[in-house]
Amino acid sequence: MDQIRPFPPTDLIDQAEEEDAIRLAPAVELKDWVIKNFLTLGGELHNPDHDHIAELLHDDETFLAFAWASSACMAKKRMVLGQCEKVMFNQGGWKKARQEQQMRDWFGYIPVYLITIDASFCENSNDRDFCTLIEHELYHIGVERDEDGEIIYSDHTGLPKHHLAAHDVEEFIGVVKRWGANENVQRLVEVAKQAPFVSEKNIAACCGTCLIN
Numbered sequence: 553m554d555q556i557r558p559f560p561p562t563d564l565i566d567q568a569e570e571e572d573a574i575r576l577a578p579a580v581e582l583k584d585w586v587i588k589n590f591l592t593l594g595g596e597l598h599n600p601d602h603d604h605i606a607e608l609l610h611d612d613e614t615f616l617a618f619a620w621a622s623s624a625c626m627a628k629k630r631m632v633l634g635q636c637e638k639v640m641f642n643q644g645g646w647k648k649a650r651q652e653q654q655m656r657d658w659f660g661y662i663p664v665y666l667i668t669i670d671a672s673f674c675e676n677s678n679d680r681d682f683c684t685l686i687e688h689e690l691y692h693i694g695v696e697r698d699e700d701g702e703i704i705y706s707d708h709t710g711l712p713k714h715h716l717a718a719h720d721v722e723e724f725i726g727v728v729k730r731w732g733a734n735e736n737v738q739r740l741v742e743v744a745k746q747a748p749f750v751s752e753k754n755i756a757a758c759c760g761t762c763l764i765n
């Protein structure tokens with residue numbers, strides 16, 4: 553079976569190396585693949601946690617867009633392989649116009665959220681690591697919930713209210729070592745003990761890598 557998961561354009565990384573700079577490119581086919589597999593009922597990797605994203609996309613395709621970056625970047629001395637941002641141009645005038653033009657030239661619209669993925673990582677990563685990275689970024693688009701866990705809908709649009717979500721768990725190993733696991737770390741440990749929900753079969757079905765039996 554051929555690889556059917558989206559791969560970055562082959563010239564992106566070469567061109568970036570030539571220019572000794574990071575190059576970016578729209579990843580329209582990646583968005584289509586994510587919608588089909590993660591955000592559609594019955595999709596191989598469908599996760600109801602993201603149904604609110606699907607609902608927003610169903611109403612307005614400009615809600616989300618994807619881009620490839622030719623290589624990882626460094627932030628807080630860590631390698632960043634993916635990034636989810638709420639698209640905001642703070643400056644006005646020509647700076648804002650130029651940034652908005654870039655989005656329109658790439659996608660035909662200005663997205664509400666933009667997920668950027670390291671192309672060089674994706675070129676070499678296995679299917680599970682690739683899917684894990686994509687889903688990590690999707691989880692950064694959070695939905696507002698009330699005390700009972702029900703989704704809060706906007707009075708204005710009638711759609712789920714969303715925000716850029718922080719990680720569920722952020723802790724230093726040294727702190728856990730010295731002081732023990734807090735509630736969130738304990739939850740993570742419990743979940744990590746279970747076998748992963750997504751099977752190799754699911755991954756093979758939408759990424760196209762042969763299963764080794």
Ligand SMILES: [Zn+2]
Nearest residue numbers: 688689692719
């Ligand atoms: Zn993250």
